[in-house]
Amino acid sequence: GENVEQHPSTLSVQEGDSAVIKCTYSDSASNYFPWYKQELGKGPQLIIDIRSNVGEKKDQRIAVTLNKTAKHFSLHITETQPEDSAVYFCAASDNGGSQGNLIFGKGTKLSVKP
Amino acid sequence: DSGVTQTPKHLITATGQRVTLRCSPRSGDLSVYWYQQSLDQGLQFLIQYYNGEERAKGNILERFSAQQFPDLHSELNLSSLELGDSALYFCASRSGSSDTQYFGPGTRLTVL
DSSP states (O other): OOOEEEEOSEEEEETTSOEEEEEEEOOTTOOEEEEEEEOTTSOOEEEEEEETTOSEEEETTEEEEEETTTTEEEEEEOSOOGGGOEEEEEEEBOTTTTTTOOEEOOOEEEEEEO | OOSOEEEOSEEEEOTTOOEEEEEEOOTTOOEEEEEEEETTTEEEEEEEEETTEEEEEOSOOTTEEEEEOTTSOEEEEEOSOOGGGOEEEEEEEEOTTOOOOEEOOOEEEEEO
8 A cells, every 4th residue: 555754754944944845655556645734733734735747836935846756745845934833744645546545644843943 | 724523622531431523524525534643653544434435444443433424424433442542533524526635623532
């Protein structure tokens, strides 16, 4: 089955710097890759996603890139702000065969220092 | 607010007991997914229902079961509870026309 590896497990940046979180997946059938942000005491919230027919997607300060050949995808946050501090999870799904269930990475705890 | 509701928010119980967690999906969403989040295992997929029928199973123990009712709400039943079952349990819902899963706020289960 699918396996998703996520690095780093913790990341500390200064406000205004960029943050990059990387994930690799094992199943070439995976075609949907969402990123979730989880704040303390809350459920995961989707921040951006990408499908396998697209190499890059951007939404304001957040971007995701996908390299299907290498089976890795990355989250880029620019101009970080203290409110970006949270745990970020990447996930992969093949949507069709597995009915859309998500396989998650272990998470990255991002701390943005003012 | 994702539109997915879960009750209760917190549940404290003893080993050997049985509990039921409830999830109401977003209006119109037919798919409900259950996930377990623990410190050592991260977020793990348990089971999925679509319009009342079980569609996929993940790492769900035999002591755990779920169902989805005609009004589309879902319940996750956990029995013969062990200390290791202490975790956050999330449900997520998804519409048929989108890949996006929307997560509820979760139920924190503590088994003493």
